[in-house]
Amino acid sequence: MSDTNVEFSLKPKDFKGKVDPDWCPGCGDFGVLSGLQRAVAELGFQPHQILTISGIGCSSNFPGFFNSYGMHTLHGRSLPHASGAKLANHEMNVIVTGGDGDGYGIGGNHFTHTSRRNLNILYIVMDNQIYGLTTGQISPTSEVGMKTKSTPFGSIELPVNPIASAITAGATWVARGYTGNMKQLTRLMIEGMQHNGFALLDVFSPCVTFNKVNTYQFFKQRVQPLEDLDHDSSDWKEAIEKAMVWGEVIHTGLFFKTDARLTLEEQEPVLDEGGPLAYRELGLSKEETELIVSRMM
Amino acid sequence: MSQFDYVISIGGAAGQGIATPGNILARLFARQGIHMYAYNAYQSIIRGGHSFLTVRCSEQNVRTHGDVIDLLICLNQDTMDRHLEHMRAGTSVIFNSNTIEPGEPADGVQFCPMDVGELAGKGANKLMQNTVAIAVACQLLGIEFSALEDVINFQFSGKSEELVAENVRVARGAYDHSAATFQPASQQMPTGGEPLAVWRGNEAFAMAAAGAGVKFYCAYPMSPSTGILHWMAANARELDIMVRQVEDEISVICMAIGAAHAGCRSMCATSGGGFALMTEAIGEAGMMEIPVVVVDVQRAGPSTGVPTKTEQGDLWQALGASQGDFPKLILAPSSPLDGFQTIPEVFNLADKYQLPAMILSDLLISDETSTIDPKLLDMHPIIDRGELITEAGDDAGSYERYKFTDSGISPRALPGIPGYEHVVASDEHMPSGVLISDEFTHPHKRRAMLEKRQRKMDGLLAELAPPVIVGAPDAEVTLVGWGSTADVIQESVGQLSAVGVVANHIHFKWMVPFHADEATELLSSCKRTIIVENNYTGLFHRYLRGETGFTVDGHIRKYDGEPFKPHHITAAVQDQLAGGEAISVPYEEIIV
DSSP: OOOOOOOOOOOGGGGBOSSOOOOOTTOTHHHHHHHHHHHHHHTTOOGGGEEEEEOSSTGGGGGGGBSSEEEEOOTTOHHHHHHHHHHHOTTSEEEEEEEHIIIIIITHHHHHHHHHHTOSOEEEEEEOSSBTTTTSBOOTTOOTTOOOSSOTTOOOSOOOOHHHHHHHHTOSEEEEEETTOHHHHHHHHHHHHHSSSOEEEEEEOOOTTTOSSSOHHHHHHHEEEGGGTTOOTTOHHHHHHHHTOOSSOEEEEEEEEOOOSOOHHHHOGGGSSSSOGGGSOOSOOHHHHHHHHHTTO | OOOOEEEEEEEEEETSOTHHHHHHHHHHHHHTTOEEEEEEEOOSOSSEEEEEEEEEEESSOOOSOOSOOSEEEESSHHHHHHHGGGOOTTOEEEEETTTOOOOOOOTTOEEEEEOHHHHHOTTOOTTHHHHHHHHHHHHHTTOOHHHHHHHHHHHTBTBOHHHHHHHHHHHHHHHHHHHHHSOOOSSOOOOOOOOOEEEEHHHHHHHHHHHTTEEEEEEOOOTTTHHHHHHHHHHHHHHTOEEEEOSSHHHHHHHHHHHHHHTOEEEEEEOHHHHHHHHHHHHHHHHHTOOEEEEEEEOBOSTTOBTTSOOOOOHHHHHTOSSSOOOOEEEOOSSHHHHHHHHHHHHHHHHHHTOEEEEEEEHHHHHOEEEEOGGGOOOOOOOOOOSEEOSOOTTTTTOOTTOOOSSSOOOEEOTTOTTOOOEEESSOBOTTSOBSTTSOOOHHHHHHHHHHHHHHHHHHHHHSOOOOEESOTTOSEEEEEEGGGHHHHHHHHHHHHHTTOOEEEEEEOEEESOOHHHHHHHHHTOSOEEEEESSSSOHHHHHHHHHHOOOOSEEEEOOSSSOOOHHHHHHHHHHHHTTOOSEEOOOOOOOO
């Protein structure tokens, strides 16, 4: 894998994609995009070192608006694509972007299993508690009672709790951001990328078109950064407790972090030496084939 | 004297360990240069049921389990009760006289009752009856005891010395008792040939992929494809292959595609149910132009179906895999060796044309155990990755992932190279990779990109070998098949010849793209065509007719879960030639 020796730092605008976002004016996703552009610039990354991978949905259009390598995959399937890509080239910085329906609904199974695998991936979920691209139906994070086109009499299903789910599933870094607090959001993105392991960053990213409940006003009155409290993010019990808080107060910030577990890449001897699998020489040696045949005799 | 060709069947319940005597016999024959083909009829059960392993051994390279049983080994009463009726004069039946009541044999069947309790001693392991049976079988076939002893030592290597010694002692006792008591088998096994290797179909496919440079393999366990996962997992660390067991088949195919996009040669395998889950992503690989190899080891369906039985039932599932219209490669290898030799080519074609490749195997060939000449095991195939960009060049900064070209092939840059950043998308896109739905769903751009992708199929078809006629060109009847039925059809052609019917054979491996012109010409040159398929509605015939407009004269179909035996086809052809019905459904005589 070739790399440039030239040391220079890029600006956030250098991570602007080939096209401008087509999100609705006021969409929270603009904040996530600009936050990530700032975060990667601050970390000194270059576009070719990053692979952004998404599923389908408004927020999953993200890779097209971001200058890096990208995969815009199938609805709900961003995490398995990202896992395969990361294992094939573990030197790439893999960032997965998507929405709550994509990640916690149709992709829920992969969310659980990717969390426990602990690959070194940052997963940013733009959580707007609604299906936007399909013009307004409940999502897995919609609150009980929420009225939408598919629930005209109000949702009667309990929402998923992505923070608590990720912690119990084995994610090693779990945080929540809010696009109304860009300073915190950008810092969390940087920390999430620096974390060696699977990092979930759930971001309140309000849908100004279809969600008239969970608005900027709604969050402004409720969000309380954990950094303002005496929260111990190394204590999973305390983290779960904070994750369960939902009502007058909703916490943002880093809920949980542990460095006690090795990543999947670190545990795979196949990756110990020789660089990324994607760039290795193919074919077997004479000794290898002789060994295979001898076992068949 | 005719050549040695002998069939041994071993029946018992799952859990009685019929695999061990099967493996011992396979090694024993292979080491003496005797060809072997084994088919195991079994159920989806860990304990109980009725497993019936048929091992055919021959001086010739036999490729089916044959038509008859020469030696029956009963590990339980059920086997005696079910299969004694299949034994004819000149055959032998070995059984444990402590636990099994003999039935009423046909004239000329030799019973070989063995007092296992006496030979093994009281309280001996129940599996000791397997050792007794194998020792008697070897003695009847005239195999030297030392050859059996070697294989027992090999088979139980890793077990305690006492256990090995005990098995050898019991085998010796049984062997000597047999020599003193029973008539030799109707045929005596020749020895001293060049040793052969033993493999299973799924292992052949896994080895081929390893040789072709597969670096990423993932799967969700599903019979009868799991053997590929097991081989890959066992060899992963030695061969530097990333092997993962994943939460479901959707994740399997998506991981394989992710790894392929990043630059690895990637493969995954499943059976029909798992393949159904993979189909959306197979279309994605078509749209994103990512090479990925998917194996569907067919089993009897639909739904969960009959998990341990064979069928050629998934052709249309592969043809219709995923929504939309996109370039793909679909093939059905005819045997473990054919798969072994073709899979490296499949990887090359998938890479060169940047598309998903689907390999239709089935339980029959994936699960078979057989001998193979080690000289045929070339694991250093040509590796051609096509137009792959792995380092920065002149077009850095101006690279277009889906550039329009005459061939339809756009050079593919791997992630990680400065100046080649791009997004691959499952949405329709422009040469730059930018989605057309993000701008305008421009009909001319859509058409141009779709045509670019489809142009690849022309080049691909030209690289595939067209179908040929095997056998006499002016035959009275032509047997047509696809995939796993090649060898049984070929044996039937030989049987027909022996009764004065001149038959030949056209076999199809490459399903998509399809050599329609060549197939039409070949089929039109035949006097009479009969198509042989392991399914109910003639799935391949319907496809063939669609591609060629050609309708065959007769059909031989089997869909009871058990594979064709040569005589099934031979008898059906004779019946149709004599004016019988144009659709024959052979009766399966072995009930398991």
